[in-house]
Amino acid sequence: MATVLAKTQSPASSGSAPEPEAVVVRFAGDSGDGMQLTGGQFTLSTALAGNDLATFPDFPAEIRAPQGTLFGVSAFQINFGSTAIDTAGDAPDVLVAMNPAALKTNVQALKPGGLIIADSGEFTKRNLEKAKYAVSPLDDGSLAKWDVMAFDISALTLEAVKPFGLGNKEALRCKNMWTLGLALWMFDRDRAPLIQWLKDKFRKNPVLADANIAALNAGHAYGETAELAGPLKQHHLDPAPSPPGLYRTVTGAEAVSLGLVAGAQLAGLKMFFGGYPITPASAILHNLARLKEFGVTTFQAEDEIAAICSAIGASYAGQLGVTSSSGPGIALKGEAMGLAIMTELPLVIVNSQRGGPSTGLPTKTEQSDLYQAVYGRNGDAPLPVIAARSPADAFECAIEACRIAVQFMTPVILLTDGYIANAAEPWAVPDPETFATFPVSFLAEKNGDGVVLPFQRDERGVRPWIKPGTPGLMHRIGGIEKGIDTGAIDYSPAVHQAQTDARKAKIDGVAKSTPAQDVIVGNTAGKLAVVGWGSTYGPITQAVRRARAKGLDVSHIHVRHIWPLPENLGELLKGFDKVLVPEMNTGQFKTVLRDQYLVDARPLTKTSGQPFTIAEIEAAIADQLA
Amino acid sequence: MNDMTPPNALGAKVQTTLKDWETDQEVRWCPGCGDYAILKAVQRTLPELGADPASTVFVSGIGCSSRFPYYVESYGFHTIHGRAPAVATGIKLANPQLDIWLVTGDGDGMSIGGNHTMHLLRRNLNCQIMLFNNEIYGLTKGQYSPTSRVGTSSPTTPLGSVDRPALPCAFALGSGARFIARAYDTGKQLGDVLKAAYHHHGAAFVEIFQNCIVYNKDVFADFTEKAVADGHQLWVKHGEPMLFAKGAKGIALDRAALTLKVVDVVDGDWQAAEVIVHDVTNRSVAHMLVEAPFGPFPMALGVIYDDPRPTYEDAVLGQDAKAREGKDHDLAKLLAKGQTWTVGNTAADPA
Numbered sequence: 001m002a003t004v005l006a007k008t009q010s011p012a013s014s015g016s017a018p019e020p021e022a023v024v025v026r027f028a029g030d031s032g033d034g035m036q037l038t039g040g041q042f043t044l045s046t047a048l049a050g051n052d053l054a055t056f057p058d059f060p061a062e063i064r065a066p067q068g069t070l071f072g073v074s075a076f077q078i079n080f081g082s083t084a085i086d087t088a089g090d091a092p093d094v095l096v097a098m099n100p101a102a103l104k105t106n107v108q109a110l111k112p113g114g115l116i117i118a119d120s121g122e123f124t125k126r127n128l129e130k131a132k133y134a135v136s137p138l139d140d141g142s143l144a145k146w147d148v149m150a151f152d153i154s155a156l157t158l159e160a161v162k163p164f165g166l167g168n169k170e171a172l173r174c175k176n177m178w179t180l181g182l183a184l185w186m187f188d189r190d191r192a193p194l195i196q197w198l199k200d201k202f203r204k205n206p207v208l209a210d211a212n213i214a215a216l217n218a219g220h221a222y223g224e225t226a227e228l229a230g231p232l233k234q235h236h237l238d239p240a241p242s243p244p245g246l247y248r249t250v251t252g253a254e255a256v257s258l259g260l261v262a263g264a265q266l267a268g269l270k271m272f273f274g275g276y277p278i279t280p281a282s283a284i285l286h287n288l289a290r291l292k293e294f295g296v297t298t299f300q301a302e303d304e305i306a307a308i309c310s311a312i313g314a315s316y317a318g319q320l321g322v323t324s325s326s327g328p329g330i331a332l333k334g335e336a337m338g339l340a341i342m343t344e345l346p347l348v349i350v351n352s353q354r355g356g357p358s359t360g361l362p363t364k365t366e367q368s369d370l371y372q373a374v375y376g377r378n379g380d381a382p383l384p385v386i387a388a389r390s391p392a393d394a395f396e397c398a399i400e401a402c403r404i405a406v407q408f409m410t411p412v413i414l415l416t417d418g419y420i421a422n423a424a425e426p427w428a429v430p431d432p433e434t435f436a437t438f439p440v441s442f443l444a445e446k447n448g449d450g451v452v453l454p455f456q457r458d459e460r461g462v463r464p465w466i467k468p469g470t471p472g473l474m475h476r477i478g479g480i481e482k483g484i485d486t487g488a489i490d491y492s493p494a495v496h497q498a499q500t501d502a503r504k505a506k507i508d509g510v511a512k513s514t515p516a517q518d519v520i521v522g523n524t525a526g527k528l529a530v531v532g533w534g535s536t537y538g539p540i541t542q543a544v545r546r547a548r549a550k551g552l553d554v555s556h557i558h559v560r561h562i563w564p565l566p567e568n569l570g571e572l573l574k575g576f577d578k579v580l581v582p583e584m585n586t587g588q589f590k591t592v593l594r595d596q597y598l599v600d601a602r603p604l605t606k607t608s609g610q611p612f613t614i615a616e617i618e619a620a621i622a623d624q625l626a
Numbered sequence: 627m628n629d630m631t632p633p634n635a636l637g638a639k640v641q642t643t644l645k646d647w648e649t650d651q652e653v654r655w656c657p658g659c660g661d662y663a664i665l666k667a668v669q670r671t672l673p674e675l676g677a678d679p680a681s682t683v684f685v686s687g688i689g690c691s692s693r694f695p696y697y698v699e700s701y702g703f704h705t706i707h708g709r710a711p712a713v714a715t716g717i718k719l720a721n722p723q724l725d726i727w728l729v730t731g732d733g734d735g736m737s738i739g740g741n742h743t744m745h746l747l748r749r750n751l752n753c754q755i756m757l758f759n760n761e762i763y764g765l766t767k768g769q770y771s772p773t774s775r776v777g778t779s780s781p782t783t784p785l786g787s788v789d790r791p792a793l794p795c796a797f798a799l800g801s802g803a804r805f806i807a808r809a810y811d812t813g814k815q816l817g818d819v820l821k822a823a824y825h826h827h828g829a830a831f832v833e834i835f836q837n838c839i840v841y842n843k844d845v846f847a848d849f850t851e852k853a854v855a856d857g858h859q860l861w862v863k864h865g866e867p868m869l870f871a872k873g874a875k876g877i878a879l880d881r882a883a884l885t886l887k888v889v890d891v892v893d894g895d896w897q898a899a900e901v902i903v904h905d906v907t908n909r910s911v912a913h914m915l916v917e918a919p920f921g922p923f924p925m926a927l928g929v930i931y932d933d934p935r936p937t938y939e940d941a942v943l944g945q946d947a948k949a950r951e952g953k954d955h956d957l958a959k960l961l962a963k964g965q966t967w968t969v970g971n972t973a974a975d976p977a
Binding site for chain 1: 649706960961
């Protein structure tokens with residue numbers, strides 16, 4: 001992506017200077033300033049303009065941290081352009097800072113020559129103190145390497161909404177719409193969809209709708225007037241080339257929710273979702289609670305354990321049980337996962353990973369629950385693990401998790417992370433007619449010689465699903481070791497050996513039903529394979545493209561099926577001299593690959609709570625091939 | 627006052643015998659364990675209720691009592707320690723037609739699973755909860771439990787336990803339970819108590835005193851033994867005066883202290899002694915009965931409280947059904963919801 005708003009560019013955007021291919025904008029303000037909302041609406045407008053995009057909402061764990069403080073800053077970054085966009089962008093071209101704290105915590109990320117838009121009205125003595133500035137950075141020349149546009153957004157907003165007679169506090173809450181109006185002008189966007197959205201949002205309070213629309217229009221008008229002087233200029237980015245079709249934006253949490261609904265429909269089942277509020281996973285429970293017409297029952301349980309146990313109960317009774325959480329909650333669910341493995345009931349467990357251990361970084365992203373997903377239970381307790389690589393990919397992954405769960409009578413873990421859950425990207429709306437169904441059949445009559453054999457396995461090692469309420473098929477299941485076929489309590493040595501082997505073989509066999517591992521970018525053999533999983537997809541794929549453009553022999557492999565691994569992955573990796581595994585943990589997938597294939601996989605790790613930048617991975621590739 | 631639960635939710639009453647409710651499994655409780663008596667009482671009661679094995683589900687946690695489902699010829703789920711109420715909630719919400727019997731113990735239901743017990747009762751999930759209280763951890767070899775009396779000597783409390791015991795029925799009432807009953811393993815009234823629990827539409831909490839003959843032998847003998855039963859058992863019955871000791875004693879209200887008191891009844895004139903007539907819908911008296919200390923007071927047994935309220939599954943599924951009314955469930959429409967745009971074959975043309 002180009003550095004687009006550098007000082008070297010000519011002041012007039014039309015004609016003389018080429019338009020940038022991509023722009024990165026970061027909105028930063030107090031957690032009460034509505035930055036996530038501003039970012040979300042700007043994202044929508046970007047999508048409607050036909051640009052490709054990726055976003056990165058980055059907010060504190062506190063809901064309303066004390067105003068003006070450094071730790072209370074909430075930011076939303078969006079990368080958009082006329083070419084394919086895979087990441088939220090390494091460094092912003094534009095930083096909108098609503099107060100001194102927002103400036104201080106974000107300005108170092110800004111590209112040299114980038115543009116700062118600051119609300120000078122908030123640069124008061126008190127706010128400067130809270131941000132630990134001795135002197136206002138707007139005055140002391142410390143921002144010299146950037147362009148600074150500072151104006152009193154607060155006063156301008158108050159002026160714009162004056163006719164509506166709002167109180168000072170309410171009037172100032174329109175600041176984010178003023179800012180959005182300015183941003184819309186900067187990138188030549190249509191205001192109409194936003195105005196309609198505000199009318200809908202404040203349907204019950206038309207005065208607030210009018211005030212916000214007035215603020216939006218005023219910000220837009222300010223851009224038009226301000227263009228005459230200073231570095232603020234208008235840019236028009238052409239739509240990105242995309243395959244024709246219907247598009248919408250989707251966050252990972254939305255995509256998971258929709259994928260689960262689709263998955264249950266494809267299985268021909270009702271869905272039961274047991275959840276317990278936890279950041280950043282709660283959005284899935286919120287979404288599904290509004291989709292009852294799709295045969296979804298949601299249950300806010302008393303704790304994480306009850307959430308998974310209720311889902312297991314629902315699966316036992318013949319629905320598709322689903323539960324969702326983040327790392328700490330998944331840890332609590334561990335014992336119940338073992339019960340689902342032991343009783344061989346279908347279950348989908350979604351883990352929206354966050355920084356850990358313990359409470360860790362509730363609102364920041366990490367990929368550090370891979371060991372937990374693959375290995376984190378007592379006993380030999382294998383279960384399939386799938387990882388989504390992007391918000392849109394999470395839709396297909398959720399369907400895949402449902403398919404494996406019901407076809408193999410097993411719990412399945414779907415890994416996303418805080419970044420995927422919150423980030424939005426354009427999504428080509430899929431046509432459900434094109435999805436392959438996987439209808440479930442329940443046992444209807446005795447499968448033994450006049451007896452029910454609840455654990456009689458088919459050729460794939462899968463037991464029948466028997467709904468309680470079915471006449472004549474009464475039987476008992478439980479977490480205690482069971483006899484072959486019968487399910488009666490039996491923990492004799494030979495039986496435990498045989499059942500452990502059978503459980504392992506069944507899960508290993510899932511790989512026969514999953515696609516062979518492909519190569520995303522580059523050749524199927526060569527000097528270096530960069531092997532990723534989950535949300536590192538964007539930066540890896542861009543970094544590999546750039547490295548290849550420089551003539552480096554490098555390929556990108558991105559693994560969706562973390563367990564069991566694709567059957568051809570070992571052979572594929574053997575075709576490369578070196579293997580590099582970038583991941584947002586201390587090297588967990590690297591260890592799995594080494595263990596499974598005795599391959600000398602090298603780690604590239606990051607645990608700052610922030611996604612990889614393209615540059616970081618590009619540098620690591622160069623290092624490996626030096 | 628009882629909404630009758632349909633005797634067989636999936637259809638008409640089913641004719642069965644005790645034998646029909648026995649499985650081929652060898653029962654693995656210690657010889658002489660009180661659990662045997664409870665199992666027999668259940669197997670004897672289910673045919674009398676006309677229950678259908680196909681629509682009956684026994685759900686349990688972990689502990690001696692929780693092996694129960696393996697011995698009942700119905701659907702059964704032996705889950706994990708303390709979590710049976712949560713599993714049962716999922717089962718019932720997925721299929722409210724199923725009749726659920728939850729089997730738990732003082733360790734399973736009051737200690738590791740106390741939270742789930744509380745929430746199941748608060749929500750009022752329609753099921754029967756049988757809490758086998760033997761005041762000890764049996765399956766782990768005799769450690770003291772949350773219902774053990776102060777001074778209980780056990781492997782983990784060699785000098786005697788110092789913490790005060792929980793009262794399961796008081797806990798249940800405090801959690802919002804609408805049905806509270808007490809019985810004991812070998813008592814002939816257990817079947818009637820279970821029938822009342824079955825007919826209560828909602829969560830029915832039954833504490834069953836159970837004699838662990840290995841680790842806490844005869845801990846309830848001071849009211850279950852034949853010789854002392856009359857003087858120390860108060861069987862409460864709706865509409866009848868609270869009399870015990872063959873009618874020579876009764877329970878009355880100490881109006882000054884606002885507590886219960888034991889009064890002597892002379893010549894059967896319980897009215898003169900102001901003995902309370904049991905009203906199963908009186909929550910205040912229920913609280914006093916389950917809190918009354920044994921010793922000064924007899925052990926209150928039978929249906930102590932029974933005042934139904936709408937159940938959780940009716941509320942949830944009713945709300946779900948209402949939310950679904952008139953709404954289509956077209957997946958294609960759902961996926962294309964929100965603000966969308968179309969990309970044409972040449973340039974993008976925002977919708």
